[in-house]
Amino acid sequence: MVRYGNTVVLMSSMALFFVIASSDIGWDVATATFSGDQGAGTTPCGYGDLAMPDYGIETTGLSSALFNNGLGCGACYLVMCYNSTLCQPGSVLVTATDFCAPNPSKPPEAGGWCNPPNKHFDLNKPMFLKIAVQGAGIVPVQYRRASCQTNGGIKFEISGNPGTPYVMNVLVYNVRGAGDVQQVAIKGSQSNWVQMSQSSGQNWQTGTQLQGQSLSFQVTTSDGKMLLSDSITPANWHFGQTFEGNQY
Template sequence: MCCSGYLVGIMAIMVAFSASVVDAKPYGWLAAHATFYGDMSGGETMQGACGYGDLHKQGYGLETAALSTALFNDGLTCGACYEIKCYNDPKWCKPGSIRITATNFCPPNWALPSDQGGWCNPPRKHFDLAMPSFLKIAEYRAGIVPVLYTRVPCVKNGGIKFEIKGNPYWMLVLVYNVGGVGNVVDVKIKGSNTNWIQMSRNWGQNWQTGVKLQGQSLSFRVTTQGGKTVQSDNVVPTNWQFGQTFEGKQF
């Protein structure tokens, strides 16, 4: 009887702790800075360092960002989604937050120090946003603002897309529109007459193989950061051609 109150108290603390863990964002909020590029149209649509093409047609729109070296991770972060909010600058910050997908690389400017224009120089964590996204969290005249960011799940319409490029001797597959964690770390391909073939990352989210697969239906296994895998069986028909895009399952 003497210890019942103590046990109840411990149980209450454990319940509260468990609730806080469940409610917490998996990556927490971290500090960075943000700038913008282009105009309200978002500037020119460029392929960029992730290999994506027309960001509007591919479903990314203007909710995108180029990441500094410290965040880009040599392209392995391509496709990851972030929530970003301006903070600690009441003169320039606006309330609220935005969600973006990492689609490009913001290269260092070694001619300038990191506090005088070299915003993307290592080890600085930086997001270069499309102007419409930047203006949702900060005033135009600010130019650069401090932000907090956290990884969030990617919500995409439809399934994972596979754009097939290359030639009969070398296949390059762009993997995009990936939900869940968003950034792909492993891709395997299977022809209707082969076993599973390990693909290697060429650049960004372009994955390659030298195995000849023409005339076969194709299946894919896509694994994202954290180890989740989705398998799309026979999503590419036997009469596929280079330059075509096909849709698989989604996370």
């Protein structure tokens, strides 16, 4: 845990000034804005339609300081506004599903909220309005990692090109606990374990020929916990299918 002393950061936006003061033990400090529509389209995390039941509207984009080149996708955070007249009481639990891209042409206090090394949450608008008053644009927040609460097992969505069946992409999502997957291994019923490589976000890829084999997966999250989902597909699986494994 980290204690923040009497560090003071002054930020402004449209004549709005607020102070980020000392933080409680176990919490870090950041800023938050909102995104108008995270309901459709593919995000850098690879989750596709964010209106799907697995994540709903309780989502956020992360600045690069938290996004960790896509390995931060799936992590959950408890976020609350503080030390501002724009705050609403309480906190929100959100899952990282998107990337808040930097804007190098603008300074951090005037549009470059997500520029490195800033820690910033681009919250889905309904979540933002739970911690900030209507009309607020940017607010200071405290945040900390939280355990992800999901329904059902981990989802493995298999995709690829039938013309190159040896190249397989697997999107891993709906992960309980730490939420952010750091490593994925795959095994066919007639082959050995193969470590997959991150292609983008929580998309994991292998060039091993696994067609015609039942598939098993090993998933490791940022807390170092590994989970095995053994033989969760039939041997005649095909691209475009999603399979459900075990859960933390």
